[in-house]
Amino acid sequence: MNLFVIWALTTICVMAEVAHEENPYTKAIKNNKQWHSKHGYVQVRPGAHMFYWFYFANGTQINADRKPLIIWIQGGPGFAASGIGNFAEIGPFNMDMQPRNHTWAKERNVLFIDHPVGTGFSYVTNNSLLVKTDREMAMDLARTIKVFFKRHKEFRKTPTYLFSQSYGGKLCPRLAFYLHTAIEKKSLKINFKGIGIGGGWVNPKESVLVQPEFLYLTGAIDRNLYLSSSDVAKKLVRAIETQAYSQADILDDYLFQTLNGQGELNFNNVYAASPYPALEELDTKMNQYVKPTLTGVNKTIKWTYLSVKAYQSLKQSFLVPSVSFLEAILEKTKLKIAIYNGNLDVVTPLGGASNWVHNLKWHGAAEFAKAKRHPIRGSRNGYYKEMKRLSFWWVFGAGHWVPEENPEAMAHIMDYLMAEDDGDSKN
Template identity: 35%
Template sequence: MTTMKIVIVLFAILAVSYGRQGFGPGEQDWDYVTVRPKAHMFWWLYFTTADVKNVTERPLVIWLQGGPGASSTGFGNFAEIGPLDVDLNPREKTWVKEVNVLFIDNPVGTGYSYVEHNSALTTTNQQIAEDLAECLEGFYRTHPEFRNVPLYIASESYGGKMAVDIALELYKRDQLGQMRVNLKGVSLIDSWLCPILSVLNWAPFLYNVGAVDQEGYDAIDKGAQRTKAALDAGQFEEATNQWLLTEYIIMDVAKNVDFYNILTKIKSRSGKGRHMIKPGVDTDLTDDEKLEELMNGPVKKALNLNVTWGAQSGDVFDTLSEDFMKSVTERMDKLLDETTVKVQVVTGQLDLIVDTPGTLQCVELLKWSRSHEWKDVPRDALSVNGINEGYQKLLGKFSMYWVNRAGHMVPADNPDAMLKILHNLLGS
């Protein structure tokens, strides 16, 4: 082979090679960004496998998990949208076939992200947003080819609450010239936007589906009202405590109904629940154990990491307990009125923890400039391949989706509907 042919072959190889071999199929990359002293955030990029000449022809989508303290690289990746499931079987409806996916373990202390001391953990949504912006800037330094690529944020549960302030922070920094970021839209999937409205609807939701009787309804409602009383009094940490106690009441009177999909088959429990529930955390202990073994075994080894995945997750949640029950509706109004960012709200009809009635009430309480038009917007069917997968309302750059046959983890429960919603966000 001549020297010229060797050069051409090498160039062709380099032209299609974007990252490195990580864990599982496809090219990937991963690294840490020190977002503050003693605070280190981990990102894991999956380059799209779409049939394109260059991966930058497809958008970059950040996936943010809930909790706070649930890992995007674990739950979002293997339980929902990555190329492999928890049993390492190929996922047919992986988002990686459509877009470049950037999983970020956020806030610091979540998943493979870590802090050197608990004093470096975040205590507010704004701190979380600032850290994520620093992480993204560090990512862009490593992959400048994505700097001008359209960016979207897909978020679930508490991740959606975080995503509202993150989007505002990124947009602000771009407008001020502090950071160049091409943010186009954000999807808030079963998101903890108006926590107290979700909690107040637990009793009627369970009563209406036959999961509790009047006695159970009254017990749950009393817990919800105690949560509201603490919140109204500005006792935010106590409101979080009462939220948790109300969940225990539900596990007692409903005999361990699944918080994230009320149709899930789980073992009944005659006594009080003992497994603490947190938004965005999978409640199937078997799947949890599989995921922990996977992340602290083969994945950790393949990525050459020396951090114990999930070791600080409980600390992440506890440190944010003061902020946990606070609403983000005012910042949603700001996001809709003061930015060009598209906003989706997505709700799964079988989700209890962030129930559809509470989410709908939350949207109807928004006070952005076009909110007065919302009640007159028709609700249309969300049709995929001739099947009604849910419903949608669209008003300018704002939209809401009700998803049939889905609970808290919509991408896992109804991937066809979620991919249609994703395409709507991307405008594709």
């Protein structure tokens, strides 16, 4: 047998083996048939299409409308909820395509939306349609949510909550206010009950101001780098306070480079390994295994966990705070609010989050400041305090992704927010 024949036979065998390789996502679905979901597109503007992926509570449509409904607002901006929120944090399967024990889809309906347009499976026919402001992004999301509830009228009376993370946490108060206004004007019919903000970039200056000290106190940077980065942070804060956002954006990039001057830091969790190698693998899995199973999805899209184009389009809005919308919600609505932050988070350090929450201007601010803390359920999971409709949670052992890094504390936060009787929330 000559070498060519041997090579040909070997090639055929390898190809046959690859051809018969089972799709791990398809296998996961076969082994866990209960996870029924629906997905689709909403054209929010001509040429701008937003993708959503909806999991029924416990994977079944039967009595799903009697379970709470969570709308997940991802961060970034430009991180894809269909992959990060879904597979990296709270969906039925993890990034290894294995069942997640603490999925939010148990006893709850979960709606993921790839936002802004141009992110994940959402797309635009022209890059000029990418959003440039938080207002534009929130309007697109509000339109998507309106269409979803028109398509699924059975959920209009279902208790519905927004849960958000990072930049999504900055967007959440604005979106919540838009939804509340639409409900009052009777252009939207949903039973909107509350919002959760995790690692929220709500007041960027407060987060930025404490980053150098937090990294210094945890040992991630030395004293010299602490002093030099603190100077940059103070200049950045002054630029934000004077609304010089172009200058602030330049200083923000410089601060990031400065803080990484002694080696690359993991801003998601100061003591954990970087999540990005796993997210890069997720790119491959989403395109190779997940996308082919989603009927109706634009198959020309190459899914990436972060849309750089969408991120860059929002650069001028990145450091604009959304505190005023949160204060308006506290003053003008009956929405219940839970704000939570991990103690290992570098993007939004816990101290900075506590500062901006305690500086909120609302009718219960003085009482909130004096309120005592209670332990979070479980062992050494942290503390929380509450007053009227606002609660703040110090979550231990978690960084920027609280749902995945401390699911026990996260379960308490969700139970608290969704409890009809506030007296039950401490149990």
